[in-house]
Amino acid sequence: MLLLKECKKIARTFVYLIFSALVILDFLTQFQNDLFPDNTFCKPVEGVGYYGEICDPHPELIMPAATESLLNHYLNNQFTTYPFGFYRSVKLNSEKSRKIMMILEELTGQTDQELRAAITNEPESTYDNGISETYFDYRLPELDIQVDYDTFLLLMEETDSILGGGSFYAPASLERTFGMVDMTYEQAAAEYDSFVRLDHVTNGYARLWCDYHGLILGILPVFLVAAFCTLDRRSKADAVIHSRKTGSFRIILVRFLALILMVMLPVLLTAVWGDLLVTRFYPDMQLDHLAMYKYMLIWIVPELIGVIGIDMLITEVFSGITAILLQFVWWFYECLTTQLSGDFSVFHLILRHNTFHNREIFMNQLNLFIQNRCFIAGLGIVCMLLTILIYHLKREGKFHGFRVLHKLFAHQSRA
Amino acid sequence: MDFECFTSCLRINLVRNAMPHICAALLLTALTPVIFSLTALNAQLSAQPLEMYLALTGMLLLTPVFLPEQDDTVRDVVRVRPVSYLQICALRVIAMIIILLLLYAAVMLLMQHGSCQISLSHFYGGTASAVFLGSIGFCASAFSDNTVIGYMTAIMYFILNLSAKEELGEFYLFGMSSAASLNKIWLYIGAAVLFAISFAYLKVLKKI
Structure with missing residues (x-):
């Protein structure tokens, strides 16, 4: 089966090992770091302590x-x-x-x-x-x-x-x-109530988990795409693959799916891990154990479709290094200009909600969130379809990728 | 290597191999006044564009030093040439560092014109961050024989600096911007060590 073959090919690359290690490291240093006894959400007591800002x-x-x-x-x-x-x-x-x-x-x-x-x-x-x-x-x-x-x-x-x-x-x-x-006591109590009754604790933590992973997955997949999509060229297998009967549509679609599946593996592992950690910190609460997976599907998967689709297209049209540099510029700009929470818009790549509180802020912008995720996933799919076209043109020898500077500075023999 | 061969290697490398990366670094530098305000900044804010932005030119210029010969067949051809491949790479590194210093000098002249509080320590500290970041990408490229991994390592190190100031100690890239009293000499020493172990690995273990 072609999909399994491509997944194995990705798993055997050194970049994938580093990628998986970085996803897990991100989880340990960010999400797990936020889970310690003093940082659990306790019921506010009237007249005692500071309830924070709103x-x-x-x-x-x-x-x-x-x-x-x-x-x-x-x-x-x-x-x-x-x-x-x-x-x-x-x-x-x-x-x-x-x-x-x-x-x-x-x-x-x-x-x-x-x-x-x-x-x-x-x-x-x-x-x-x-x-x-x-x-x-x-x-x-x-x-x-x-x-x-x-x-x-x-x-x-x-x-x-x-x-x-x-x-x-x-x-x-x-x-x-x-x-x-x-924040007043009444507002703090209402916040706690929504955390327990509506979010069932884990939904709040799932948003925080998605915030951390969404940030790092805005940049990490590009390395995997650049390494994987240029693998054929490096191993000189591209000419053999180009002459095979398998259609361009099937090859690119399978690669696209393989990349998404393999990227999701370490992410899924941290979802299971995260759920277990939250369960340990809130042993007496009624939790929603599907929360991490639900948020993963609506938050992380569309982002991966977008990032992988766009990066595949840039790699195919220009080169893997161009994809890395452009993706880094986009990601860095998004990081610097996106607020930590409550700043959703249709065209952002990275959406942030860096807290397990504030359900209301998230829900108030739910429509924008859905529009954004649909836009990013749609853009990724369009780019993937364009990649198929480019790949097909390359197979037919009608297009060889843009190498503008390469042509401009190419060595010309004086003979 | 005689002088004629030296200049010929340098010219061909700059025109044939390094030009796209030099153009990217030039573009990044040219955008500095668009992204940052370069007028009337105090010493700490003056360090921001130099450490948090221009340092990326180090990554752009030094990471792809091995890129032209990443293909084994090309490397085999290079190996049989009379001039040592590693000497050529060392020449490329020196050329890229000189270009990097020129880019920094250009931005700092602009800042001086804009009455920013800058001194030679800004030049020294800023270039230290850039060269160290570049040496990380260079070293990762040398060991993995893959420029993608070089960029990945350099970018990840840059991102790490955005959140792990304490953990990185003397190797924190944004010391002047955050008013941390770090001695930037460690970044230069670190870069020199990374360049040295990369060349040693290629020479002794990979027998290039």
């Missing part, structure tokens, strides 16, 4: 705080953004600065002069915000916001766009930056 997106809280912050940045003409996950200091020219002032005027109903006159502290009050220029921390009386929340969000979106993106004023960041409040 994002409570009340417009009355977010609008004045964001406006005051924007005003401070405007007066200093020094804005902080993280467009690629790294710090970036933005200074605006007079035209863009005027646009920000107009936004502030619309938000507060006050002119530039009136706002400057309302400052309540001495301007020499400074702090080091990471850059070597002085930053003045202006304090203002409570601001009365003149617009409704929808208009406010539109104005904040415009502000983010003027700043070049990646600022605290992007609507997706606003709630996390300006809407965090301390």
Whole structure:
């Protein structure tokens, strides 16, 4: 059977051994590291201890705080953004600065002069915000916001766009930056109740397990794809395989399935292991022992289909090393720009929910989650179909892959 | 190796083999001002682009040193040549390190123009991270005879640095960015050891 043969071929590669070791190491250092007696979720006791923070997106809280912050940045003409996950200091020219002032005027109903006159502290009050220029921390009386929340969000979106993106004023960041409040006992009790009654403990941990594996499986399969898909070329078996009767569709489809199955093996092992660990830490609870596998199917498998499909296509069209470098760039960008939780979007490769709490945040974005996983899996399947076409053209001698730089710098004989 | 042979080997290697990797490193360097703000940064923030981003040029330039001869038939041809294959590889390593230093110098000139608080220690520390990361990829390629494993090892080490600062000790790549008082000389020593054991392995055990 061809599928079994291909699986054996993958299992015999050195890269697969390293891959499996890294998946298990990731599980031990990340997921298992989070499972220790002091970190178990206990029922909160009223009036005892700190219950943590929660994002409570009340417009009355977010609008004045964001406006005051924007005003401070405007007066200093020094804005902080993280467009690629790294710090970036933005200074605006007079035209863009005027646009920000107009936004502030619309938000507060006050002119530039009136706002400057309302400052309540001495301007020499400074702090080091990471850059070597002085930053003045202006304090203002409570601001009365003149617009409704929808208009406010539109104005904040415009502000983010003027700043070049990646600022605290992007609507997706606003709630996390300006809407965090301390959790009350009632909120903590409700959180615990949903963890026990709705998540049956393991569903919460399954999301955390998927978060850790989803992150590392956004990059690791590319090495396996690059090594496996170039194996024929390295062992000079490609000419023999090309002349066989087996169709291109069957060869590529079987390789695609073999890669997914073999990647899933160590992942499945950690799912069983994870379930046993959670069971040991919550011995008296009613647990859902299928949770890990359910989440694995809806979270990890679509990601693997996407990553493996895309990487197979790049390897076939360009080369394995090109696939590694492009996948690393994509993965690194995703890591830097994706928030630890509550930041789902249709086009992200990596979805994060780095906690076994906060079921509500996950469920509120369930539709986005489903759309995203369908998109990523669909993209992977389309890429796999394109790989079949490319492979077929190569077999017929009509295409030999793009080697742009190779052609450009190829040695030309002077003879 | 006489001078003419030396320059000829160097030129052919740069044009025929290393050019795609040099172009990738150049592109990565050219994108530095797009991804990072390079104006008025303090000493710690100035280290970020040098350690957490440009260090990847080390991986891009040094990992594929053995790539042209990864095919055994090509290596057999190279073996019978009068010039030692390992001498050619050493020449490639030196050339790639010089290119890496030039790329760092270009970015640091840009940062100096942008009034960032940078000093020679930034150059020394940044290049140490890049050369060490590259030497890891180089060593893994040499031992496995597979450039894919070289990239895999270097990328995994880079990722490890994002979360395991304490465990890596003196071999932590982002020491200046995180204000850790690490002596970067260990990264240079580590790189030298990795280069040496790779060459020793190929010379003594693989008899190349």
